Amino acid sequence: MASNPAQPLLELHGIRKQFAGVTVLDDISLRLYPGEIHALMGQNGAGKSTLIKVLTGVLANDGGRMQLEGREIRPATPLQAQRLGISTVYQEVNLCPNLSVAENVFAGRYPRRGAAQGWRIDWAEVHRRAAQLLGRIGLQIDVTRLLSSYPVAVQQMVAIARALGVQAKVLILDEPTSSLDDDEVQKLFEVLRRLRAEGLAIVFVTHFLNQVYAVSNRITVLRNGRCVGEWPAAELGPAALIAAMLGRELAEQASQPAALPAFDARQAPLLQAEGLGQAGQLLPIDLQVRAGEVLGLAGLLGAGRTETARLLFGLATPDRGMLRIDGQAVSFADPSDAIRHGLALCPEERKTDGIVAELSVRENIVLALQARRGMRRTLSAADQAAMAERFVQMLGIKTASIEIPIGLLSGGNQQKAMIARWLATEPRLLILDEPTRGIDVAAKQEIMEHILRLAQAGMAVVFISSEISEVVRVAHRIVVLRDRRKVGELPGGSSEGQVLEMIAAQAA
Structure with a gap:
């Protein structure tokens, strides 16, 4: 890889940005040299996207300064940034x-x-x-x-x-490989290496650890809107990178699981995936889950957790492998097929893919069951109210009335209502994708307790969370994902540190 000249091409000093009084970037500094690929790393909410928007003129910074070739710049629009020589290629091709x-x-x-x-x-x-x-x-x-x-x-x-x-002069690549398969990624990397050799400075934003080490000269890590540090890629191993992103050392993780309800591990799987995959989204994966079992899917952002959930539920169509229910091969044309086979999915994006904010709590809870029954078998108003009241009591949903718009509820209570929606369909297997995201600690605790009660009652649960401490707390088994592939399994009772070590292993 190219060695850095004495002077940076681009320098950011003490960049700050606030939204409605909330600081989202706090004293961010970054150095970018000609002829280097610089990886910008961090979890969701770390500040990467906001920093790119400031750098490219989409947002104005509230403090700090930016210098390009030694001269201070303050682009007010993306066009001004382009004229200065700063170009961006986004995750979704905007052509x-x-x-x-x-x-x-x-x-x-x-x-x-x-x-x-x-x-x-x-x-x-x-x-x-x-x-x-x-x-x-x-x-x-x-x-x-x-x-x-x-x-x-x-x-x-x-x-x-x-x-x-x-x-x-500066090329910013924001998740450019998210829709590419391995061969396409390698071709892109050949292009990046060629451009680096020509002297272009490249900022590379990605969630894939192995890709960071494949092409990057240096790495800057952001966490919670602050700059954790800057390192030569050769001096920051995968375990240290993960620790920097999460804010703690792997050896410090000793999270213990809750008292898990017993289940018969000798019974046949309820659901089994054999080499299930989709080009550009998920490499072939094997997994199985039994009645009464909580199967955790653990991995960093971009590991393939949501892609796995979408394939299991018929939201995406696999182009390889097989899915079995009770030992019988099945193929889901769409989620309605999955629902008929007893599957349910609470999606990751509650606000956009889950709740219908203008509808009442009652209407949101009965939505999936009514869709399954069809318009000819409508639930009466009395049956809807009785069902909604039952789940409000069961899950402790805090609402003044089942008739108020669900958009007025807190995030935690909205999430409980989404779980209620799918419990109303009486599923055999419930897939929960980030069910605790964006809710307070007390609501998280309640939801995880409900998950264990559902398992104790015999339901199979696939639990997905970016908080690995939550996964190890409730899972009987843990499937570990990295870079859109399964890298291993761990038994219930494993620590967070063991999960993170498996993620980090062989990533460099």
Whole structure:
């Protein structure tokens, strides 16, 4: 890897940002050198996205200063940042699929010719320069074809070519590999190494540990809006990186599980996945869960936990492997098939994928059951009220009335109502994706106690949480994921440190 020159190309000093009086960036500093790939790491909420928005002119910083090539800059818009030489390629390719590759590369800044002709677009020059830019990153394609005719990996390269077309000095890549398979990732890395050799400074944001060590020169870690530190990649091992991101040493983790309800581990699995996977989303995974068992899925952000849940519940279609219920192969065309087989899923994004904020608590609780019954078998108002009241009592949902909009409830009570919605369908297996996110400590405790009671009553539970301490507390077995693949299993009673050590193992 390239050695750093004496002077940074880009420097951030003491960057601060507040929203409604809440500090989200606090004294952030960053140095970026020409000819390096600099990984920006941190968990959700660490401040990575906000920092990128400040750097690219989407947001104005409330304190601190930024310098590019020794001169202070303060871009007020992304266009100003681009003119300074700072370009960004986001996780979701923000190009126009209905335009050609060349049009996407030069949209808004087409080469023109001929004042007498009204400065018409010089299409021959557009095509020539687009092909030249793509050739710079080793991509030889027909630039006159529609962008939509090419796969996501090629579209990502086109986005990079567009960024380079504004004479970028700094290239920011925000989760560029999230939709790519392993071969496509390696091709992207070849491009990044080529650009690094040309002297470009690259900020690389990712959640995949192995990718950090594959291409990065240095690593900066953010946590809770603050800068934890900056290290040469060769001097910060995976275990130390995870400890920096989480704020504690692996050896310090000795979280003990709760008193788990007993279940018969000798019984046949209720659900079994055999080599289940989806290209670009999840490498083939084997797992099984039995009645009365809580199976924990543990891993850092981007490990593949939610992708696993989506495949199990029919929200995504596997392109390999097999799913069995009670030993019989099944295939879910959509979630309604999963529900008919006794599965239920509380999704990760409660506000966008869970609650219907304008509907009442009652209406939200009966929603899934009514959908399963169909419009010809509607639940009476009395039955709906009785069911809602029963779950309000059972789960301790704090609400003045079952008729008030659920959007007025606290996050913890909204989450309990989502669990009630699926319990109303009487599932055999309940998948809980981040059921404790964004709620207070007391509500977290209550929800985890309810999970153990459900298991004791014979329900199978798949429990997903980014808080590994929660997983080890309630899980009979723990499936450990990293970089969209299963890396191992641990028995109930394992410590948080053991989980983190398995995540860190062989990541470098």
